[in-house]
Amino acid sequence: MRSLLPLLLALPLLAADSPVAPGAKPAQVDSAGAGEGPVWGPDNALYYSGRNRIQRRAPDGATTTFRDNAGSNGLLFDAQGRLIVCESGNRRITRTEKDGTITVLTDRYDGHRYNSPNDLTIDSKGRIYFSDPRYGSRDSMEMRDSAGKLVEGVYRIDGPGKVTRIITHEVDRPNGVFVTPDDKTLYVADNNNNTAGGPRKLYRFALRADGTVDLASRKMIYDWQDGRGPDGIKMDRKGRVFVAGGLNKPHPPHETDKFKGGVYVFSPEGQLITMLPVPVDEVTNCAFGGADRKTLFITAGGTLWSIPVDTPGVR
Secondary structure, eight states, X not given: OOOSHHHHTTSOOOGGGXXXXXXXXXXXXXXXXXXXXXXXXXXXXXXXXXXXXXXXXXXXXXXEEEEESOOOOXXXXXXXXXXXXXXXXXXXXXXEOTTSOEEXXXXXETTEEOSXXXXXXXXXXXXXXXXXXXXXXXTTOOXXXXXXXXXXXXXXXEETTEEEEEESSSXXXXXXXXXXXXXXXXXXXXXXXXXXXXXXXXXXXXXXTTSOEEEEEEEEEEEOTTBOOOOOEEEBTTOOEEEEEOOSSOBTTTBBSSSOSEEEEEOTTSOEEEEEEOSSSOEEXXXXXXXXXXXXXXXXXXXXXXXXXXXXXXX
């Protein structure tokens, strides 16, 4: 197996700041159904997308179907405990109300259907930010800019039907998104990993108080080069950024295994601290959970993994 060390040395390692005990590695806790979008719910259960449904995993490990035929990817609970869902298959963002009814927050922008909403994040004011890439066939894409160019953008929802596009072409194919607790920074995973030479980079943007992005502030944090790029993004209370990414076996001609699969952990300043290896491809996302929020759950290739960490995650 090729050593990861030369690649990790591309940025200064801060091993002393690692969030896990020396030698600790993620352990598999479920073997099926955990494809994407893990989130810890207000009922102390883990929710995630897989097999065209939203699954609920109770603290004792029992798994049930929360919602069937959801076509979901990213999931997140709002401050009121309602589940916000990126329905990639249905090309919309919905909210599951406390009584189980589904509210469509948005399914179009400027009259055009979204590509396939992928991931989301919520700021302290309850505004929802989501990415809208298109992986696979592009034949049904409708979203274009004023010049007729296809758009894979990032959007902000201020309320049902109230949507603003905040990033148009400043990233190529946005995937994971995350707003910091102070509402001042937006992280975006630019992951065009099924195109040879496409970007696979983690960016950081300054976010204004009104929820708009200072596009000139774009700063690259890390580049996965020709490997599998960044996917889901989370943060702990120390400001460390956890990013799912990498690949353990190459997928030619588009992806190499130069950067191994796992969760890459960065300092608040953007330096790579460590990588938590997961032996299953593809590592898609992660979430903090457990009663103390000090367990990191990881979705990879339909399987679920976990590892104890030293600091709770932010909501």
